[in-house]
Amino acid sequence: MKKVKWGILGCANIARKAVIPGIIGADNSELYAVASRNKEKAADFAEEFDADKYYDDYQKLLEDEEIEAVYIPLPNGLHKEWTIKAAEAGKHILCEKPLSGKSKAEAEEMFAAAKKNKVKLMEAFMYRFQPFVIKLKEMIEKGVIGEVKEIKSNFAFDISDRKDDIRLNAELDGGALNDIGCYTVNISRYLMGGLPTKVANFFEKETAAGVDLSGSAILYFEGGVFASLYYSLNSYNEQDLELVGTEGIIRIPGFFSWLEDNYFLLDKNGEVERIPVETGPQYLLEVEAFAEAVLNDTEVPLKVDEETYANLKVMDAMRKSAAEETVVKL
Known part of the structure; x- marks a missing residue:
C-alpha cells in the first residue's frame, strides 16, 4: 500500500501523545521528519519516534521534497503563517483546531493559498x-x-x-x-x-x-x-x-x-x-481519512464550507456578542 510521508512542524504534546502515534499506526501513512526551533528537541523527537530526518527550522522541513503532507500543532497565532508557507511548498496540510485563532477571514486566506497551490487543507477536529x-x-x-x-x-x-x-x-x-x-x-x-x-x-x-x-x-x-x-x-x-x-x-x-x-x-x-x-483511535482515524483524500485526490472529509468556515463564523459572532454585549444575528 502506498503511504503518505508526513512531516511535523513543531514538537507539541498533542503531536507526541496523539497525532504522531496515529500516523505511525495508520496503514496509509508514515512519519518521515520532524522539526523544532530547538535542535535538541527535534533530535529527541526523531529518535523517540524513529523518524528518518529532523530539522531545527520549519522552512527546511518544508523544503524536503520527500515530504507530502505536514501536521501543524503550533500555537494558534502561528497557524496562518505556516499553513500558507506549507501550501506554497506544495505540502498537504492537517492543521490543529481552530484553523484560525482570529477570524473566518483569516482562514479564507489560508484556504485560498491551499487552492492556489493545489494542496489539501483540513482542520484537525479529531473527535x-x-x-x-x-x-x-x-x-x-x-x-x-x-x-x-x-x-x-x-x-x-x-x-x-x-x-x-x-x-x-x-x-x-x-x-x-x-x-x-x-x-x-x-x-x-x-x-x-x-x-x-x-x-x-x-x-x-x-x-x-x-x-x-x-x-x-x-x-x-x-x-x-x-x-x-x-x-x-x-x-x-x-x-x-x-x-x-x-x-x-x-x-x-x-x-x-x-x-x-x-x-x-x-x-x-x-x-x-x-x-x-x-x-475508536480518533487520531489514527483522522490521519487515515486525510491521507486517503491525499492518495486518491478526493475531497477531505471535514469540508471547508460546511465545517471550518461554519465553525469560525459562529466563533466570530460569539466574540462580537461578548465585545458589544448584544445578541448577534448570523
Whole structure:
C-alpha cells in the first residue's frame, strides 16, 4: 500500500501523545521528519519516534521534497503563517483546531493559498472520527429522543496557575474559546446539521487585553432549538454533553474526555438505559481519512464550507456578542 510521508512542524504534546502515534499506526501513512526551533528537541523527537530526518527550522522541513503532507500543532497565532508557507511548498496540510485563532477571514486566506497551490487543507477536529460521535448523530437523525430542543455542552478544566501556558497567551491567540470552546460550537452545529441564526456570548477575561479564561453562550437554531455552551480554563473539570428532546434525554458523561469505556445514558419514560458505545483511535482515524483524500485526490472529509468556515463564523459572532454585549444575528 502506498503511504503518505508526513512531516511535523513543531514538537507539541498533542503531536507526541496523539497525532504522531496515529500516523505511525495508520496503514496509509508514515512519519518521515520532524522539526523544532530547538535542535535538541527535534533530535529527541526523531529518535523517540524513529523518524528518518529532523530539522531545527520549519522552512527546511518544508523544503524536503520527500515530504507530502505536514501536521501543524503550533500555537494558534502561528497557524496562518505556516499553513500558507506549507501550501506554497506544495505540502498537504492537517492543521490543529481552530484553523484560525482570529477570524473566518483569516482562514479564507489560508484556504485560498491551499487552492492556489493545489494542496489539501483540513482542520484537525479529531473527535469527529470517533465511532460513538457518529453513532450519536445517527441516533438524533433517527429520532430516538424525538425532536431535539436543547443541547447542553460543557468543556472545562483549570490551567489558570500555569502562567507560561500558550493557551493563556493572548499574542498567540490563546483563550478558552479557541482552545476548547470551539469543540462545544462544533458538536452543536454537527448535531443540528447547520448554523444557528442568533448568538449571545459572554467572556470572563483576566484583563481587558488578556485571553478569555471562560465563556458561556446560547446558540439559537431555527425551529426553536437552543444550544447552551460553557467552556473554561479556570473551572473544575467537566466534559459532559446532554441532549434534551421531545421524547427523551441523552446524557454522555465525559463526552470531551474521549473515554475508552464511554457510554450513553438514554432517559425515556422515567427509565434510564445505559448504552455502551464503541470508542475508536480518533487520531489514527483522522490521519487515515486525510491521507486517503491525499492518495486518491478526493475531497477531505471535514469540508471547508460546511465545517471550518461554519465553525469560525459562529466563533466570530460569539466574540462580537461578548465585545458589544448584544445578541448577534448570523
